Amino acid sequence: MHLFSLENRKAFAYSVGDLTVQAPVRRLRQFVHHRRTSRYDHALLVAYLSFVLARKWNWDSRAVARAGLLHDLFWQECDNSWSLCIHHPEMAAENAARLTYLSPKEENIILSHMWPAGRHLPRCREAWLVDMMDNVVALLDYLGLSCRWNRQVEAALLPC
Ligand SMILES: [Fe+2]
Numbered sequence: 001m002h003l004f005s006l007e008n009r010k011a012f013a014y015s016v017g018d019l020t021v022q023a024p025v026r027r028l029r030q031f032v033h034h035r036r037t038s039r040y041d042h043a044l045l046v047a048y049l050s051f052v053l054a055r056k057w058n059w060d061s062r063a064v065a066r067a068g069l070l071h072d073l074f075w076q077e078c079d080n081s082w083s084l085c086i087h088h089p090e091m092a093a094e095n096a097a098r099l100t101y102l103s104p105k106e107e108n109i110i111l112s113h114m115w116p117a118g119r120h121l122p123r124c125r126e127a128w129l130v131d132m133m134d135n136v137v138a139l140l141d142y143l144g145l146s147c148r149w150n151r152q153v154e155a156a157l158l159p160c
Pocket residue numbers: 071072088089113114
């Protein structure tokens with residue numbers, strides 16, 4: 001399975017294409033995230049990598065892609081405060097629910113993505129996956145290694 005195979009790219013675009021064109025999601029490009037990337041690029045990479053793994057394992061890849069994309073949907077600057085760290089998953093879930101229908105699984109993925117920080121436990125394997133991939137991508141962001149993936153994920157959203 002190639003990470004950026006045509007099949008993966010098409011299936012990903014099909015799962016999140018209605019969300020990535022929406023202004024509240026695109027606005028995340030304006031916010032610096034993890035020092036070296038934008039919140040949009042961070043969320044898109046978390047969504048894509050989680051989606052490819054979920055698809056490979058026959059998990060709910062659509063829920064993973066959509067909730068992965070929306071997991072940091074808030075428009076405050078990161079101030080490294082403990083309060084924002086704890087509360088932003090709830091803010092993101094609330095904002096996401098205004099944008100689209102959220103299944104209970106998608107809601108749990110968003111709410112628990114900061115676990116063990118935060119107040120919500122991952123309740124399904126898809127939530128554990130996004131929680132883990134959020135940490136992996138955060139590390140890549142801080143190390144300045146995520147940008148080369150970002151371009152490829154962006155390209156996945158373009159019509160073939
Ligand atoms: Fe987050």
